[in-house]
Amino acid sequence: MGLGRRPHLALAIVDEAYQMRSDKLLRIASLFERSLFVGDPGQLDPFSIVDGDRWAGLSWDPVQSAVAVLLRHNPDLPVHRLPVSWRLPASAAPVISEAFYPFTGFRAGTGHADRRLEFTVDGMRTCQDRALEEAAASGWALYELPSRHTVRHRRRGRTATAELAVRLLQRGPVAYSERGAHPVTAGRIAVGAAHRDQVAAIRAAGVPPEITVDTANRLQGREYDVTIVLHPLSGRRDATAFHLESGGCAC
DSSP states (O other): OOSSOOOOEEEEEETTGGGSBHHHHHHHGGGEEEEEEOOOTTSOOOOOSSOOGGGTTOTTOTTSBHHHHHHHHOTTSOOOOOOEESSSOTTTHHHHHHHHOTTSOOEESSOTTTOEEEESSOOOOOHHHHHHHHHHHHSOOOOOOOOOOOOTTOHHHHHHHHHHHHHHHHTOEEEEETTEEEEOOGGGEEEEESSHHHHHHHHHTTOOTTSEEEEHHHHTTOOOSEEEEOOTTTTOSSOOTTTTOGGGGGO
16 A cells, blocks of 8 residues: 555455454554455464464454454344355265354255266276275265374375376366366366475475465365365374364365
8 A cells, every 4th residue: 555645445345354364454444434254264264473372262362363353342243144155066065064164054056966077088996096086976085095103294195195186187087067068187176285394295296387286274265176185184193273173174
């Protein structure tokens, strides 16, 4: 906005509002008379590098989401819920709704036959092929490595994740939806991990550069035809609050 006079607006629309920290809202709240906050309450909490233990439990906690603090101090504000998801297919919407949105459930905007994934190249019955075919048939699959406690950027985990992405492209996938059919190119595939060093390790393991590889925080809100996720508890001996954050699993 520059250093001049700050504008005063009649209305503001805040997208991804649950990703905005309350202290950031405080800096701009005086700029508008009314506001509409749009967002997903089931996503990850706003990220902050500041230790927030000193404010934990307080109604004005500055590292909480702007929506949470706003509703706590203004309980009579109207809340509008959208009961239909166009992002999730019919195979995923009931599971995600029950697990992460028990009090604000939703349904898929499409039916089971509206969206599907098919391969134009036959598989070779490898572990990777079976996992990809299961995901195409049911909506998801678990590709499990032998149980072992390891460092979080272990070679086997990052290699397996990269191999799945490469094999997916080799099978020539085609996505069908209510909008028609289109080939699943590298730009329509995402790979997610919990930590930045895991992201760097997966990139170095041979993932094509056109495939998006990033953390759950940076992937949420974006849409892809296929997402491959390195499980946040893979190889870990413990389960910290960070790794058990439910919103990270919904990306």
